[in-house]
Amino acid sequence: MLRELILKEVKDLIRDPRIWIPFIISALILPLVGLVVSTGIKEGVAEVSAPINLLVSDLDNGFLTKYVLDNLSKLELINNLTIAHVKDLAHLKAIALEGGFDVILIINEGFTKSLLSGLKANITLIDVVKTVGMMSALKSSIVTSLLNDVVGDIMLRYYGLNISSSIIKWPTNAIIMTYLVPRNQLVAGSSSLLTQLGMTSFIMPLVLMIITISVLQMAATSTAVENEERTLEVLLTLPMSRFDILMSKLLGSFTVALVGSSFNVFGFVIYFYIFSATLTTSVPASTLDFAPNIYLIDPTSIMYLTVSVVLASLAMASLGVTIGVLSNDVRIASTISGPIVMLVILPSYYIMFVDTLKIGAPLRYLLYALPFTQPMMIAKESVISRPDALTPMWLATSLLFSIMLLLLTSKMLTLDKLLRVQRALSSIRRRKETLMT
Amino acid sequence: MQASVEVKDLVKSYGSFLAVKGISFNVFDGEIYGLVGPNGAGKTTTFRVIATLLMPTSGSVKVCGYDVVREANKVRKCISYLPEEAGVYRNITGYEFLKLIAKTYFKSSKDAEEALELGIKLSGLNERLYDKMKSYSRGMKRRIQVARTLMVRPRVAILDEPTAGLDVSYSYSIRELIKDFVKQYGITVLLSSHNMHEVEGLCNRVALISSGQILVEGYVSELIKEHGVRNLEELFIKLVR
Ligand SMILES: Nc1ncnc2c1ncn2[C@@H]1O[C@H](COP(=O)(O)OP(=O)(O)O)[C@@H](O)[C@H]1O
Ligand SMILES: [Mg+2]
Numbered sequence: 001m002l003r004e005l006i007l008k009e010v011k012d013l014i015r016d017p018r019i020w021i022p023f024i025i026s027a028l029i030l031p032l033v034g035l036v037v038s039t040g041i042k043e044g045v046a047e048v049s050a051p052i053n054l055l056v057s058d059l060d061n062g063f064l065t066k067y068v069l070d071n072l073s074k075l076e077l078i079n080n081l082t083i084a085h086v087k088d089l090a091h092l093k094a095i096a097l098e099g100g101f102d103v104i105l106i107i108n109e110g111f112t113k114s115l116l117s118g119l120k121a122n123i124t125l126i127d128v129v130k131t132v133g134m135m136s137a138l139k140s141s142i143v144t145s146l147l148n149d150v151v152g153d154i155m156l157r158y159y160g161l162n163i164s165s166s167i168i169k170w171p172t173n174a175i176i177m178t179y180l181v182p183r184n185q186l187v188a189g190s191s192s193l194l195t196q197l198g199m200t201s202f203i204m205p206l207v208l209m210i211i212t213i214s215v216l217q218m219a220a221t222s223t224a225v226e227n228e229e230r231t232l233e234v235l236l237t238l239p240m241s242r243f244d245i246l247m248s249k250l251l252g253s254f255t256v257a258l259v260g261s262s263f264n265v266f267g268f269v270i271y272f273y274i275f276s277a278t279l280t281t282s283v284p285a286s287t288l289d290f291a292p293n294i295y296l297i298d299p300t301s302i303m304y305l306t307v308s309v310v311l312a313s314l315a316m317a318s319l320g321v322t323i324g325v326l327s328n329d330v331r332i333a334s335t336i337s338g339p340i341v342m343l344v345i346l347p348s349y350y351i352m353f354v355d356t357l358k359i360g361a362p363l364r365y366l367l368y369a370l371p372f373t374q375p376m377m378i379a380k381e382s383v384i385s386r387p388d389a390l391t392p393m394w395l396a397t398s399l400l401f402s403i404m405l406l407l408l409t410s411k412m413l414t415l416d417k418l419l420r421v422q423r424a425l426s427s428i429r430r431r432k433e434t435l436m437t
Numbered sequence: 438m439q440a441s442v443e444v445k446d447l448v449k450s451y452g453s454f455l456a457v458k459g460i461s462f463n464v465f466d467g468e469i470y471g472l473v474g475p476n477g478a479g480k481t482t483t484f485r486v487i488a489t490l491l492m493p494t495s496g497s498v499k500v501c502g503y504d505v506v507r508e509a510n511k512v513r514k515c516i517s518y519l520p521e522e523a524g525v526y527r528n529i530t531g532y533e534f535l536k537l538i539a540k541t542y543f544k545s546s547k548d549a550e551e552a553l554e555l556g557i558k559l560s561g562l563n564e565r566l567y568d569k570m571k572s573y574s575r576g577m578k579r580r581i582q583v584a585r586t587l588m589v590r591p592r593v594a595i596l597d598e599p600t601a602g603l604d605v606s607y608s609y610s611i612r613e614l615i616k617d618f619v620k621q622y623g624i625t626v627l628l629s630s631h632n633m634h635e636v637e638g639l640c641n642r643v644a645l646i647s648s649g650q651i652l653v654e655g656y657v658s659e660l661i662k663e664h665g666v667r668n669l670e671e672l673f674i675k676l677v678r
Contacts, residue, residue, distance in 0.1 A: 229524025237488045237518040238541050239510065415490040423452065 017335075025339040029346070036350045051079030052139055055101040057086050062112025064154070071150045077142065089186075093179060096128050102139045103127055104179070105147070115155065118163055120173045123147070130181040130357075144174050182357060182385030207268050208312060208375060209345050215257040215313045216320040216337050223249055223324020224333035232325075233415065242410040246321055250406060254317040261313055268309070301382035304391050308375040311398040315371035316344075318402045322409045328422045348376040356380055364388075371398040439466045441593050441625040442487060446496035449482050456482045458649040459496065464593070464627050469619055471640035472629040473669065479649040480629040481521050484597045487627070488518040501592050517591035521598045521629075523582050527571035531562055531581050534570065535588065542589040556588030559614060576607035583611055587618050596628040600635060612639050633669040645673055652676045 013019045054072075058065050073081040082099065086092050096104050106124040114121040125140040151171040155163060178187050226232035226249075235245050319340065327333035351367065356377060359367070367373040368388055374395075378387045388394065412418070442464035449457040457479040464470040472480050485491040487498055489509040498505045501515040526534060535556040536549075543549040560566060560581045570578065579599065586594055599615070600608040612635065619626055630636050636643055637657055644654040653660060653676060657669065666672045 225527075229526075230520045230522060231524060231526065233485075233488075233490060233520040234518065234523060236490055237513055237516065238538075239513045240541060414492070415485060416492050419451065419491075 021335055022338050026342065029339060029342045033342075033346060033349060036346060037353060039350070039353070041353055051077055052103060052143060053080045053099070053101045054078055054082070054103050054105060054143060055092070055096050055099065056081060056083045056105045056107065057092055058083055058107050059085065059087060059109050060107050060111035061085065064112040064115055065107050067154065068147070068150055071154075072146060075146055075150075077146060093184075096126075096179070097181065101128055103143045105143060115151070115171065118159070118167065120167060120171060121151070122175075123172050124175045124177065126186070127176070127178045128181060129178055140176050140178075144172070144176070148172060180385070207264055207309070208348060208372070209341070211257075211261045211264055211309065211313045212316050212344060212372075213341050214260060215254070215316040216323070216341060217334065218257055219250065219253040219317040219320025220324040220327070220333040220337045221320075221330055222253055223321050224327040224330045225324075227324070227327060227418075228329045236413070236415065242413040243407060246325075246406050246410050246413065249321045249324075250314075250318050250402075253320065254314055257313055257317060258310065268305075298382075298386075301378065301387050304387050304395065305375060305378045305382065307395055308371075308378050308398065311395060311402070312371045312375050315398065315402045315405070318405045318409075319344075322405060325409060325413060325418065326421050328418075344372045347373045351376045351380060357385065365394075368394040369397040369401075371401050374398055440464060440499075441466050441501060442470075442627055443499040444483070444487070444496070445498070447483065447486060447493055447498060448495045449479075449486055449491060450494045451482075456649055457486075460644075460646070460649070460651045461496075462644050462651065462654055464625060465642075466625055467619070467623050468641040469615065469626045469628065469639060471636040471643040472627070472646055473631070473633055473636050473643050473673075474629075474646035475631055477648075478631075478646045480631075480646060481597055482649075483646075484518070484595055484627070484629060488516060488595050489513055490518075515592040517586045517589050517594050519582055519586040519594070519596045519599060521601070525570035525573065525578050525581070528569050530569055531560060531566040531573070532557070534581065535560070535566075535585060538585050539588065552588045552590070555590075556584045559584035559588055559618070561610070576603050579603055579607065580611065583614060587614075587624075590622055590624060593625045593627060596626065598629055598631065600630065600632070608635065615639065633673060637669055643669065645669070645676065647673075647677055 056069060058069065069081065069083060072078060080101075082101070084092070084095060086095065092104055092106075095101075104126040106126070108122040108124065111121045111123070125144060127140040148170055152168045155171055156168050179185075180187060223232075226235065236242075238245075320337065323336050323340065324333050327336060347367070347370075351373060356364065356367070367377050368391070378391065381387050440463040444463070445461050446459050447457055447461070448455065448459050460479075460483065462470075462472075472483065474480060482491065486493050486505065487500060489505050489512050492506060500512045503511040503515070505512050529537075536553055539549040539552040539556065543552060557566060561584075562577060562581060565573070565577065566581075570581070573581070583596070583599055586596060596615070600611050603611070615626060615628070616639065618624070628636075628640070640657060642654070642656050643660070645652040653664075653672070655663075660672060661668065664672050664675065666675060
């Protein structure tokens with residue numbers, strides 16, 4: 001009857017650990033993802049909600065500005081408001097750096113006059129971004145809205161209801177820029193830059209994930225099939241070194257994976273070019289001595305990134321070969337590779353939210369040296385600053401990682417050891433089965 | 438007579454389980470030697486040790502005079518091994534498979550070419566050789582694996598249950614293939630089987646193995662005469678009782 005068949009189905013599935021292990025593992029991994037992501041977000045939020053150090057360059061010097069700034073400085077969210085009357089941008093940047101200011105507010109000439117004639121006033125805001133955190137560039141928006149509140153309030157009191165509500169709500173025209181301290185460079189836009197920074201951070205793990213899963217699965221499956229079909233036994237008795245046997249598996253699946261994922265990599269490189277071109281061309285005309293001159297992301301960084309992604313997939317392929325060797329059939333291989341992919345992607349989420357420039361030396365170098373975190377580090381740091389000066393060396397380390405992994409696996413490549421591992425796996429299964437019944 | 442394979446007091450355990458409990462036998466140059474016994478007797482385990490895949494727990498094994506532990510690389514150069522129930526690469530054609538094996542064994546392209554020619558002939562697959570191997574029947578898969586094993590003309594071919602699970606005509610053709618090949622090229626063949634009848638006509642000498650121990654060893658005809666039985670099967674039943 002139907003009921004009996006359903007029961008058989010459930011029993012059959014539930015007694016196979018290859019079916020339920022992935023469920024348990026992903027259940028365990030998701031909280032871990034949450035932990036990693038929330039750590040990063042917490043840092044970002046702490047940074048944003050800290051009171052703002054505001055440097056104001058008052059070029060208008062009118063009676064309204066004094067009144068506005070006075071009101072602004074009394075707000076809780078403003079920690080320290082310092083007024084200068086400096087027009088030279090380089091000079092302003094220097095003051096901001098020295099005094100640890102978060103935002104530079106430039107009140108342009110004619111501020112008072114415009115407002116008194118019932119027009120919007122021009123201001124310029126510069127986010128001083130020292131780090132690669134996710135939310136650091138939000139502070140200029142906070143200052144803008146605080147300023148709009150204060151000015152709107154004054155306007156309302158001055159004009160009463162004789163003025164359009166849009167001037168009350170948005171009394172200023174703000175040009176927002178971002179000062180990337182690590183590269184001493186100004187770029188146009190704040191929120192747009194932010195989203196694009198964010199996009200890079202989101203897209204990188206995605207690209208890695210796509211490549212990772214396909215490369216690892218391919219290598220693991222094709223190696224596990226050799227186990228399943230006993231062709232591995234034939235390979236192991238051929239007059240060849242164990243390392244060569246693994247190398248042939250690695251390079252074979254890697255070549256196929258590379259051709260397949262080259263479309264991904266290519267698309268990603270194009271994305272990076274478009275991204276950096278948008279930012280350098282969308283700079284508004286300004287009276288300031290502001291001239292963005294270079295590509296946001298230089299060709300060298302893009303090249304590093306490309307090489308790094310290729311090396312990451314090589315590392316994935318060797319991990320796949322290792323998994324395949326240890327699995328006596330394809331299903332066990334895919335049971336193991338799912339969680340491994342997750343674990344390998346996990347650090348990328350950490351990097352995504354955390355300020356990498358602030359990470360201490362040993363961890364930072366580890367993240368640069370390991371093939372799975374390296375592309376993320378390069379992608380993130382080449383946007384806000386430059387990839388680590390030692391990047392060529394880190395690329396070599398990544399390659400070394402794959403070779404070492406393969407060498408290690410080739411030491412393990414004796415049927416004795418494989419049978420022992422596989423026997424261990426099936427003894428777990430047997431124990432679990434007796435528990436289940 | 439020169440021994441191609443010398444197994445002395447071989448013991449092999451998996452964890453605490455003793456699969457092979459101290460067996461000894463020699464295989465002479467140019468003979469077909471059969472290790473015969475029921476499933477689980479320890480045949481595959483023994484062959485894996487001889488083929489350098491497993492390390493002996495104790496005892497020694499020499500192939501072509503080389504020790505399987507210390508000189509595994511030299512052993513691999515003189516053997517060719519057919520695992521029990523070896524599968525095939527599904528999306529590779531039989532021809533491609535034979536070619537790649539020929540090339541891994543021989544550096545010179547002339548030698549590789551020769552081995553390939555031989556493999557093509559041994560496989561007897563004709564135009565089906567150019568199809569992907571996933572389309573092969575069980576018998577055809579076995580046939581190409583046997584051809585692959587023999588075509589490199591190893592000094593010792595190790596065939597684990599070459600005819601198991603095949604129908605009468607495929608079993609017959611593989612047995613004939615092995616016999617003819619040994620006659621023509623003078624190589625040594627060590628094979629296993631759980632079918633007592635088939636080894637009678639195929640092997641010069643046999644060892645009957647059960648539960649990891651050799652019960653009796655010798656020329657087939659002499660064994661039958663000595664124990665006053667009609668065939669090996671009767672002998673085996675008599676010995677395990
Ligand atoms: N990997 C292994 N782990 C544990 N026991 C094994 C393993 N392989 C074989 N055995 C056991 O060793 C014994 C001999 O097996 P095997 O050599 O395959 O016998 P045969 O080839 O004669 O059928 C059997 O009892 C079998 O269950
Ligand atoms: Mg067997």
